Amino acid sequence: MLSSSKIQLAVGHRLRCAKGAVLLPTFVAIALTCSTVVFAQQNEDKVKAGLAAWRNSGCADCHGAFANGEKERDESPTGADLRRARLNADELKLVIRCGRQGTGMPSFEEGARGCSGGVGDYPAPAKLSAEQIDNVVAYLQARIVGKGKITKQECLLYYTDKPDWCDDYN
Numbered sequence: 382m383l384s385s386s387k388i389q390l391a392v393g394h395r396l397r398c399a400k401g402a403v404l405l406p407t408f409v410a411i412a413l414t415c416s417t418v419v420f421a422q423q424n425e426d427k428v429k430a431g432l433a434a435w436r437n438s439g440c441a442d443c444h445g446a447f448a449n450g451e452k453e454r455d456e457s458p459t460g461a462d463l464r465r466a467r468l469n470a471d472e473l474k475l476v477i478r479c480g481r482q483g484t485g486m487p488s489f490e491e492g493a494r495g496c497s498g499g500v501g502d503y504p505a506p507a508k509l510s511a512e513q514i515d516n517v518v519a520y521l522q523a524r525i526v527g528k529g530k531i532t533k534q535e536c537l538l539y540y541t542d543k544p545d546w547c548d549d550y551n
Contacts (some may be wrong), residue, residue: 431519
């Protein structure tokens with residue numbers, strides 16, 4: 382027969398375990414939420430850096446400001462409409478790194494090593510580092526590829542200093 386002190390000890394142990402069982406999932410949920418927020422902020426930083434690289438390296442010359450194939454410079458080759466593209470991150474990275482022969486898409490990576498089939502036919506207006514290429518890919522995936530119609534909000538993110546240029550978008 383169990384003494385009352387042994388019963389109290391057993392019940393107390395079970396209660397402590399039950400409290401731990403409740404606290405552990407709560408702790409895990411908080412930790413996951415915090416890490417998700419940090420990851421989202423890091424990804425948003427990459428997206429912003431990717432937009433800056435897109436604007437400053439000549440991408441819009443051929444693809445247009447919103448990557449819809451409406452080039453900004455008449456003398457540039459017409460770039461693909463990336464809003465309708467179905468490329469994943471690895472495919473985007475490869476095309477940016479190596480270019481595409483016969484299409485006007487230049488290689489943006491200095492040296493472009495490991496590019497089967499050669500590199501693009503045109504010189505890139507600027508070369509990008511591996512980190513800049515990753516940032517452009519993050520930008521394209523977050524705001525361009527598969528996003529369809531251009532929104533006013535997207536226009537304002539691109540033309541931060543010229544909001545009146547976005548009046549035609551809704």
